[in-house]
Amino acid sequence: MENGAARTAPAVIVAIDGPSGTGKSSTSKAVAAQLGLSYLDTGAQYRAITWWMVNNGIDIADPSAIAAVAGKPEIVSGTDPAAPTITVDGTDVSGPIRTQEVTSKVSAVSAVPEVRTRITELQRSLAASAQNGIVVEGRDIGTTVLPDADLKIFLTASPEARAARRSGELKGADLHSTREALIKRDVADSNRKTSPLAKADDAVEVDTTDLTLKQVIECVVTLVEEKRTGQ
Numbered sequence: 001m002e003n004g005a006a007r008t009a010p011a012v013i014v015a016i017d018g019p020s021g022t023g024k025s026s027t028s029k030a031v032a033a034q035l036g037l038s039y040l041d042t043g044a045q046y047r048a049i050t051w052w053m054v055n056n057g058i059d060i061a062d063p064s065a066i067a068a069v070a071g072k073p074e075i076v077s078g079t080d081p082a083a084p085t086i087t088v089d090g091t092d093v094s095g096p097i098r099t100q101e102v103t104s105k106v107s108a109v110s111a112v113p114e115v116r117t118r119i120t121e122l123q124r125s126l127a128a129s130a131q132n133g134i135v136v137e138g139r140d141i142g143t144t145v146l147p148d149a150d151l152k153i154f155l156t157a158s159p160e161a162r163a164a165r166r167s168g169e170l171k172g173a174d175l176h177s178t179r180e181a182l183i184k185r186d187v188a189d190s191n192r193k194t195s196p197l198a199k200a201d202d203a204v205e206v207d208t209t210d211l212t213l214k215q216v217i218e219c220v221v222t223l224v225e226e227k228r229t230g231q
């Protein structure tokens with residue numbers, strides 16, 4: 001059985017959205033592992049297509065150039081929460097998609113409607129084939145990709161908390177510039193025309209500013225279990 005756990009509960013689809021650094025990936029991975037569900041990092045898919053555009057010399061400032069080649073790269077996501085993978089045309093890009101260059105360009109690439117259509121299809125297909133259910137995290141999962149998800153969570157945290165988390169991760173990167181870069185990406189992701197970063201009306205909002213990661217994971221696991229038992 002996928003992801004190890006022997007389960008009898010019906011498949012459950014969980015959508016977790018929110019801005020950068022709110023804890024979506026860490027929380028989603030842990031919740032999926034704990035509950036025997038698959039896990040999909042949709043940001044990694046947008047990063048992967050951005051990496052391909054950069055590698056192939058596509059002008060990131062030209063949406064029509066991006067749109068013209070959006071169907072070309074083959075992006076494959078492995079959904080085991082213990083070892084998520086991402087490849088482009090068979091190449092493991094899990095490292096290269098985290099570079100500063102990709103991070104600074106991903107909002108522009110992901111704003112192109114042809115890119116979103118392509119990646120959204122991949123996401124829906126992976127969610128539909130997850131036998132035990134799946135935790136899918138991103139920006140538009142509850143609003144656009146999986147509007148019928150069983151549970152929708154919207155994670156938030158103050159810009160200060162998010163910047164502190166990120167600069168800890170980046171081994172002491174400057175707090176002020178990290179905060180500015182986060183905010184710049186949030187603004188771009190929230191203001192694009194096609195499926196912007198947004199909280200679905202029926203999402204449960206969890207402010208993680210003063211919570212430990214363990215507390216956030218416990219909170220989400222409880223919400224999933226309540227959903228499953230119809231509470």
Ligand SMILES: Nc1ncnc2c1ncn2[C@@H]1O[C@H](COP(=O)(O)OP(=O)(O)OP(=O)(O)O)[C@@H](O)[C@H]1O
Pocket residue numbers: 018019020021022023024025026027043165166169208211212213214216
């Ligand atoms: N509640 C928390 N308290 C402290 N640190 C946390 C908390 N949640 C996550 N972190 C840490 O913050 C960093 C960012 O978390 P994570 O990558 O899960 O966020 P994210 O929302 O997925 O960000 P992005 O959208 O940019 O990928 C990680 O180093 C993670 O360990």
Ligand SMILES: Nc1ccn([C@H]2C[C@H](O)[C@@H](COP(=O)(O)O)O2)c(=O)n1
Pocket residue numbers: 020042043044046047106107110111137138139140141185189
């Ligand atoms: N559902 C999604 C997920 C991600 N994106 C875009 C916008 C983000 O800035 C970028 C990288 O995501 P991260 O790795 O930081 O989670 O990808 C999106 O538009 N929609």
